[in-house]
Amino acid sequence: MSANLKDTIVALATAPGVGAIAVVRISGDQALTIAAQLFRSIKGKDLRKQASHTILLGHIIEDEQVIDEVLLSLFKGPHSYTGENVVEISCHGSSYIQQRILSLAVKHGCRMAEPGEFTLRAFLNGKLDLSQAEAVADLIASDSAAAHQLAMNQMRGGFSSEIAKLREELLNFASLIELELDFAEEDVAFADRKAFEALVQRILFVLKRLIDSFAVGNVLKTGVPVAIIGEPNVGKSTLLNALLNEERALVSDIAGTTRDTVEDEISIGGIRFRFIDTAGIRVTTDVVEQMGIQKTFEKAGAAKVVLYLLSLEETANLAAVFTEIAQQKNRFPDKFVVVVLNKIDRLSEHFLAAFRDRFTTTFEGVSGLQFVGISARERSGVEALKTLLQSQVALGAIRSDETVVSNVRHFDALQQALDAMLRVDSGIKSNISSDLLAIDIKDALYYFGLITGQVTNDELLGNIFANFCIGK
Numbered sequence: 001m002s003a004n005l006k007d008t009i010v011a012l013a014t015a016p017g018v019g020a021i022a023v024v025r026i027s028g029d030q031a032l033t034i035a036a037q038l039f040r041s042i043k044g045k046d047l048r049k050q051a052s053h054t055i056l057l058g059h060i061i062e063d064e065q066v067i068d069e070v071l072l073s074l075f076k077g078p079h080s081y082t083g084e085n086v087v088e089i090s091c092h093g094s095s096y097i098q099q100r101i102l103s104l105a106v107k108h109g110c111r112m113a114e115p116g117e118f119t120l121r122a123f124l125n126g127k128l129d130l131s132q133a134e135a136v137a138d139l140i141a142s143d144s145a146a147a148h149q150l151a152m153n154q155m156r157g158g159f160s161s162e163i164a165k166l167r168e169e170l171l172n173f174a175s176l177i178e179l180e181l182d183f184a185e186e187d188v189a190f191a192d193r194k195a196f197e198a199l200v201q202r203i204l205f206v207l208k209r210l211i212d213s214f215a216v217g218n219v220l221k222t223g224v225p226v227a228i229i230g231e232p233n234v235g236k237s238t239l240l241n242a243l244l245n246e247e248r249a250l251v252s253d254i255a256g257t258t259r260d261t262v263e264d265e266i267s268i269g270g271i272r273f274r275f276i277d278t279a280g281i282r283v284t285t286d287v288v289e290q291m292g293i294q295k296t297f298e299k300a301g302a303a304k305v306v307l308y309l310l311s312l313e314e315t316a317n318l319a320a321v322f323t324e325i326a327q328q329k330n331r332f333p334d335k336f337v338v339v340v341l342n343k344i345d346r347l348s349e350h351f352l353a354a355f356r357d358r359f360t361t362t363f364e365g366v367s368g369l370q371f372v373g374i375s376a377r378e379r380s381g382v383e384a385l386k387t388l389l390q391s392q393v394a395l396g397a398i399r400s401d402e403t404v405v406s407n408v409r410h411f412d413a414l415q416q417a418l419d420a421m422l423r424v425d426s427g428i429k430s431n432i433s434s435d436l437l438a439i440d441i442k443d444a445l446y447y448f449g450l451i452t453g454q455v456t457n458d459e460l461l462g463n464i465f466a467n468f469c470i471g472k
């Protein structure tokens with residue numbers, strides 16, 4: 001972050017391009033003074049004399065020429081998003097008008113804002129902690145109900161307030177231990193060891209829970225990867241199209257939405273599922289084809305869910321089919337495998353019921369293996385399959401108040417903090433000296449602080465805020 005934070009900055013807060021309205025945002029000491037030079041209130045009011053949180057109707061004027069009729073919202077620091085004086089100009093959304101207002105603001109003394117600079121200032125002025133600031137970026141990027149919910153939780157404080165509290169307690173102990181070191185010759189103990197041990201256990205517990213939650217959080221944020229595997233012609237493309245088409249039909253109802261870039265994603269119950277492109281799998285002795293199959297398995301390895309598609313004739317050798325199913329499950333022991341029997345439109349009720357029974361008895365007690373019969377072509381059973389997919393994602397975790405970590409940076413810091421706390425824990429147990437203990441405690445404090453932003457450095461801030469869009 002090389003930019004001068006004392007500058008008054010300006011940026012377009014709305015998406016670039018034409019819209020009904022656009023918002024130009026100015027923040028900094030000089031926001032009101034600069035705005036007063038380019039804005040003339042209809043009622044002749046001096047905006048510098050207005051109370052915070054007022055809205056004025058007026059014109060943007062350059063060299064006595066009216067550029068647009070606008071609404072100007074006024075927020076006086078510290079009662080604004082950035083904590084500084086902020087002016088937001090809602091103008092008509094032509095690109096030309098936007099550009100004129102921006103350049104006018106620059107002419108009168110603003111600097112164009114860097115990406116994320118408004119939020120950076122909000123952070124530096126104590127309006128948000130670092131993880132809340134990051135949640136702002138997540139919120140803007142969220143494109144599914146689950147991702148939105150996660151970002152919202154985190155923005156409201158999420159787990160960072162919990163971390164900040166534990167850090168505070170740990171800091172207290174750290175200073176008591178430091179005190180002991182100062183009085184080392186006199187052999188006094190200021191820190192209550194029992195209470196300290198209890199705190200360490202509490203912190204370990206919280207850290208482990210948060211670290212575990214990342215598995216869910218990350219998947220909810222980035223989508224659940226799903227692989228569809230099965231021999232050629234079992235109907236993999238037909239199923240994928242059935243799933244995707246329905247989604248596209250839904251999406252294209254909303255005017256102006258294009259989803260060209262996410263061809264292979266669907267949203268079920270607010271959770272995104274990403275389909276991994278996998279080639280067909282067939283039992284073969286052909287070496288070249290086997291290599292292809294190997295690749296498919298590797299790709300499927302990245303999935304959380306494997307849909308193993310089958311299509312059968314009623315005359316099929318079921319013993320062989322069930323052996324093959326068991327083998328597939330063995331191949332993906334940690335994944336949720338759904339055996340999808342396709343083309344049931346060609347099968348009798350009787351056969352299907354018998355197959356289902358046999359499946360239930362054969363795989364009783366095997367976890368992470370389910371069965372569903374569908375006809376991809378006639379779209380029957382597809383809903384049941386979707387319900388099954390949805391039930392597999394631990395949605396409960398974010399529906400309740402349980403906090404979920406979805407940010408890789410937080411995950412890394414939490415793991416480092418856990419390592420340090422485990423060292424503290426074993427240090428206590430083996431009765432190591434206080435000065436050694438203090439080193440590990442400091443490490444842990446450092447990593448806790450990285451999450452909330454109590455410990456920062458320019459590089460860290462630069463990395464985080466450079467990923468924001470300009471104007472946020």
Ligand code: GDP
Nearest residue numbers: 232233234235236237238342343375376377378
């Ligand atoms: P893939 O090679 O696994 O991707 O299989 P495709 O999706 O290309 O399907 C192979 C053939 O099976 C096509 O002719 C499909 O129309 C047909 N098919 C797919 N699903 C069904 C189904 O549910 N019922 C029937 N009867 N045919 C299907």
